[in-house]
Amino acid sequence: MSQKDRLANGGRINRAIALSFTFNGVKYQGYQGDTLASALLANGVHFVARSWKYHRPRGIVTAGVEEPNAVVQLETGAYTVPNARATEVELYQGLVATSVNAKPSIEKDRMAINQKFARFIPAGFYYKTFMWPRKFWPKYEEVIRDAAGLGKAPEQLDADRYDKCFAHCDVLVVGGGPTGIAAAHAAALSGARVTLVDDQPELGGSLLSCRAEIDGKPALQWVQKIEDELRQMPDVKILCRSTAFGYQDHNLVTVTQRLTEHLPVSQRKGTRELMWKIRAKRVILATGAHERPIVFGNNDLPGVMLASAVSTYLHRYAVLPGRNAVVFTNNDDGYQCALDLKAAGAQVTVIDPRAGESKGTLPALARRYGVKVMNGAVVTAAHGKLRVAAVDVASYTNGQVGAQQGELPCDLLAMSGGWSPVLHLFAQSGGKAHWHDDKACFVPGKAMQAETSVGACAGDFTLARGIRFAVDAGVEAARAAGHIVARPNPVQVAELTEAKIEPLWLVGGRQLATRGPKQFVDFQNDVSAADIFLAAREGFESVEHVKRYTAMGFGTDQGKLGNINGMAILAQALGKTIPETGTTTFRPNYTPVTFGTFAGRELGEFLDPVRKTAVHEWHVENGAAFEDVGNWKRPWYYPKAGEDMHAAVARESLAVRTSVGILDASTLGKIDIQGPDSAKLLNWVYTNPWTKLEVGKCRYGLMLDENGMIFDDGVTVRLADQHYMMTTTTGGAARVLTWLERWLQTEWPDMRVRLASVTDHWATFAVVGPNSRKVLQKVCHDIDFANAAFPFMSYRDGTVAGAASRVMRISFSGELAYEVNVPANVGRAVWEALMAAGAEFDITPYGTETMHVLRAEKGYIIVGQDTDGSMTPYDLGMGGLVAKSKDFLGKRSLTRSDTAKAGRKQLVGLLADDPSFVIPEGSQIVAGPFQGETAPMLGHVTSSYYSPILKRSIAMAVVKGGLDKMGETVTIPLASGKQIAAKVTSSVFYDSEGARQHVE
Structure with missing residues (x-):
């Protein structure tokens, strides 16, 4: 199929490399540099999806991460990716994509019948409809689950590899558009360590989609110059195809970098995605803004697009989405789209609700080049079946829709309702947004971390102003990080005059919303203006409650397009202002992140770290069965030929009671406690007294939480006047150490105590039974094991099998027993020496199951x-x-x-x-x-x-x-x-x- 809507010239695509791909079983062709969305539009494909609830025809609306409709299933088998946005998928040879939520196809979708019953399935209908009879709920649930959802989760194991890494920098800049580049360059000139993150394959941001000039030359030449300088600086790191999706405390920003997703499946090697955890002294947010749609009848038809997206497809991808276009805008920026369409040979009519001709630079240019402009007018509804074919136009005065002025035929409707700064990361950092009346949007308020927002995400929508403040932010960030500032030369950017925006959230108000064609606020979740009015009528006044009742802002686009319009409509329904109504919460992740990226290599047996004692291989060689205790592999029992667990445990138990057994107890938690206030700490955390415990003695203690409930127990030995070693349960070692540190750091910071986990430092062997003393006497000659010299609940330093040891006379079995502690690196040698010494007594290794039987008997x-x-x-x-x-x-x-x-x-x-x-x-x-x-x-x-x-x-x-x-x-x-x-x-x-x- 020919690329009938591809322009003959222009764009940033590589026409020398043609790429074949398949969409819904049909083969198409695009070029290197295309996205799946731009390639589909170039081939005249506008109908790409069905909506979630009503299964209405849907088309491509945007050109970026905010795309709500063009959600596809990529590839098949182990490489399938559900819910990928076609606007973000870089085209590669052999790409296979299918529409989601349509059976058997989007053209013959069985659920399209829902459109005929739309009035009966408004927001919240399932809460009211599927209540009775109760016994039918399992069947209801089955049908609902089958009908709902978007893509399908993979059924095969992911074949790709994912990794994680950590980084530190002086200045982290999020956003590779003009303001982000300017800020990064200004900070880097001072010698600061700078990391620049951008989600696109190349830097430039909005400059990739327009013909702006900087310093009297095409803006992209300036971008290339700055990028070249940055890449030559040793302390600058540029991460493209990377999305900063979370902003945590202490300036920690999480980033996912896509390394191979732009390559054919057969060529993908190494790591697919890399998660960065970047800790920065200063963060500069240059995340831009999302253009808002306008809410009017049938605004979800294929062929209804954002004005900025149309410009992007024209300039970046050389795609003309329509030849007979209507631009519906309430601000001057929409006129740029009209100019771009006119330059590409399209017929254009601008519908502007503002009374009188705008005196702004762009509207004046549009009139000069012959663009037809209808002021004081609005689009009330779009018409068409699988693509927009015409729009209804009505007069508009003082916020009221007047008489119909006729129907305009068109194959493209570009809408521009103003801009919404991308506040997601700012809000995640703890900042609060506030409403700006003149700009009709929320803008960042006071920063709560070492962060600065610049450019469009700060509400500065003009290029000149954005770059100027971005340079200032870069300089200040470098200075705050301790660097001597070298300010760059100022850039020259033409200043544009702009007329004031006229907020237009909903065309026609409540009457058209509830009686006319569907007016969609959230395209992905089929939330209409009528749904919001219904929610308000039913008592939902909090914007968070309305969000959950209607599903507004759910899904993969997270309300990037619709939430501001939805809040404004809710404010109208409640008779409040937008600031009084408030915003929904911006939560991570900014865009969907694969589970693989979060998991990294911590999969299967690596999900939890496996801990093994120094004698683990001996246990394996001698047939031990293991159980997991915490992260440790502990011998469970040692079956001999023909023995099941019960027989093995019975043999091991009787051996301990009648002769001698040996247990690998190395997994017990061990905390080394030192300092003048060590006894004072133990006295606080244990229920029994500790100040008079003598050096060389052991004591059992119970530890309680604040509620008086048992928290842990164990034996602690006093090694020296200011030196103790505490043992804990195997699974409680980390919990107890954290507990002690919490109290020392928050309530008792004056205590002169230091704690260290030494669990892994020592191998511990319990030699237990009536003959245990005889076994130890054969391998330890510098300790007197006589009862009077070495009584119960005491310890002695000595040498066991040539290794320096701490030997404690304690028992968890009720038998005569000793615990031998030796450095872990000689653990196996000492264990084997003990086994050899106990051979004449038929020494028996025993596991945790026998240990439990012995302790329960006592x-x-x-x-x-x-x-x-x-x-x-x-x-x-x-x-x-x-x-x-x-x-x-x-x-x-x-x-x-x-x-x-x-x-x-x-x-x-x-x-x-x-x-x-x-x-x-x-x-x-x-x-x-x-x-x-x-x-x-x-x-x-x-x-x-x-x-x-x-x-x-x-x-x-x-x-x-x-x-x-x-x-x-x-x-x-x-x-x-x-x-x-x-x-x-x-x-x-x-x-x-x-x-x-x-x-x-």
């Missing part, structure tokens, strides 16, 4: 399993650890009425009447056998195992008033319908006197 808790954030020390029967003579975090909360009331859930033991039955963990507990479906719940089972040494099942549970129910029988109903009886007992099932861990 009634030792696991924080997060036997506690749930609502348990106090008294609930666990550990009130003896709560000091009466000192204050600590959470102490006051222990005296609250709710915390101290009777009937709280308390930790107890359970013995099932059937000793062979292991009660499922999480099972609910009721008072006794019951009939029917429900019964009052007393508590639940927290830990449950089969004890090989006791030859029966045991369980721990939290039960309301459990400590007063000793000896009583409770019932555990199972999912199968069966009910299990169990006796409430002490949670200590084995060696209740604790004699075994104190054995001589």
Whole structure:
């Protein structure tokens, strides 16, 4: 098919490189430098989509990121991209695109019948329609989900690679248009480190779409000169095809850079997209402005476009979107489009609601070149089927639509309702926009970070003024970053005279909106002016509520075109001003960002970092099965031939109880605490006293949160007068360190304490069982292991298998036990030496499942399993650890009425009447056998195992008033319908006197 609407000359396309592409199964041709949108228009394709709700024909409206209609599905299979905007898709050889939200095709879309029922499906209709009968909702939902939405999510794994990087600079400039270039150049001349970010393939911004002059020469020559100078500066980085989509605290700007999306799929290698996290001393926003449409009847027809977009297609892509054009504008900038169309050979009529001829520069030029201008008139409606064919024109006086003046035939309607500065990043930075009456738009208010807005995004819409202030901003940013300023030579730009804009949000007011043809505010979500009036009538007065009721501003364009018009119409409906009505919230992301960019390489097994102990490979070689605890790979159990988990755990448990076992406990959190106030800190965060703990001694502690609930527990050893090492639960290490740092930095900054995580520094091995002392005596000759010399809950420095070690006599099993701590890099050698020393005692490695059985036999808790954030020390029967003579975090909360009331859930033991039955963990507990479906719940089972040494099942549970129910029988109903009886007992099932861990 010939490119019938391609101009013979001009544009920035490379006519020497023709590119073939497919749209909706039809092959077309374009050129290198085209976008998919410009190539379609060059081929005379205007009807490219169906609208979301009504399935009305839709065409290309814009030429940039704000495009609401031309949303396509790119490619297929692993490379498919849903909801890509055709205006942003750079054309490449073999590109395949299809329209979305149309079945089986946009020409024969079955859902197009919705247009006939449009009056019955206004905003919010689904809230009112699908309420009854309730049982039909699943079917309603299925139909709604099938009808709604845009593109389709990929069904295959993404074949591309994504990466992330971090950067720092003195000055970050967002926007590569004339003001952004000027600001970056001014800052870079001082030697500042400058990063310039622009979402286009080449710099120039609006200058790529016009014939402006700077310094008496074509503006693009000036752009090229400045760009060449910038690229020669070593401290300047230019990122094209890069969108700054988020502005966070402390001048952190997130940017996505598209590296390969402009290439054919077969040629894409390496990283597809790169996410930059850029921290800047100063940020200059030069993000430009979006032209606003005007709301009138059938303003969504294909062939109705923004005036600036028409100019872009003419100048940048050499595409003439229509030969018989009407330009509907309420400001002087719309006349530039008329001039461009006239120069390209089109017939043009300008419809301007302002009374009398404008005295501005552009309107005067238009009249000089023979453009027909109708002042004091408006377009009330467009007509056509799959493309605009004519418009209705009426007189307009003092804000009121008058008599019809006739119908104008046309194949293109260019509209310009003024400009909306791109405030998204400014708002995300914490800034508040304010309304500017003369410019009829929101402009940036006071900056809340080290940021400056320049050019059109600051409301300076003229080129001369924008560049002048941009240079000032660049100079000031460099000076603020500590550089000596070298001011560039001023540029000469012709000043244009402009007449005042006449705000025109809605043609015809409420009457035409509710009775005439559909007047669309948000094209992508099919939100009309009538919908906004309906929302106001139904009581929605907050603009945020109206947004959610009507869906205005949802979707991929995020209200870039329609939100200001929608706010103005809402203000009219409520009888308020636009400032009183306010704006919706600008949230990241400015444009859609792929999930792959956020994920980077953190996929699959790299989603979370995998942490392995120093002995991990030994465990693998010896057949260990692993479980994930936090990010750690911990040996779960060590099955021998023919053993399942239960058999392996029984063997390991009995070995520990009767001889000796060894556990890799390296994953325990370890926090090194040093400083004169170390004991003071421990005294505050633990419930028991710490100031009198002797050097060389260990102590178990409970840590509470502010509410008095168990937060963590562990053993801390005093290594020296001002030096402690705290151990935490494996999964709680980072949480506890953050907790301590929070208090030190916010409430106790005067404490002379320093904390460091040393979890990875030490390999820790628990040698446990009656023969554990004999094993250690074979490999450690400089520690006296006699009971009197090395008592329970103490530690000694020594040498184990030739490695400097810290050996602690502590136990999580109730047996005689020692924890050997050695530097991680010698961990495997020491482990193997211990295994060799224990061979004559049949030393048995055991895993976490056996550890749980052993600790449950002794009634030792696991924080997060036997506690749930609502348990106090008294609930666990550990009130003896709560000091009466000192204050600590959470102490006051222990005296609250709710915390101290009777009937709280308390930790107890359970013995099932059937000793062979292991009660499922999480099972609910009721008072006794019951009939029917429900019964009052007393508590639940927290830990449950089969004890090989006791030859029966045991369980721990939290039960309301459990400590007063000793000896009583409770019932555990199972999912199968069966009910299990169990006796409430002490949670200590084995060696209740604790004699075994104190054995001589």
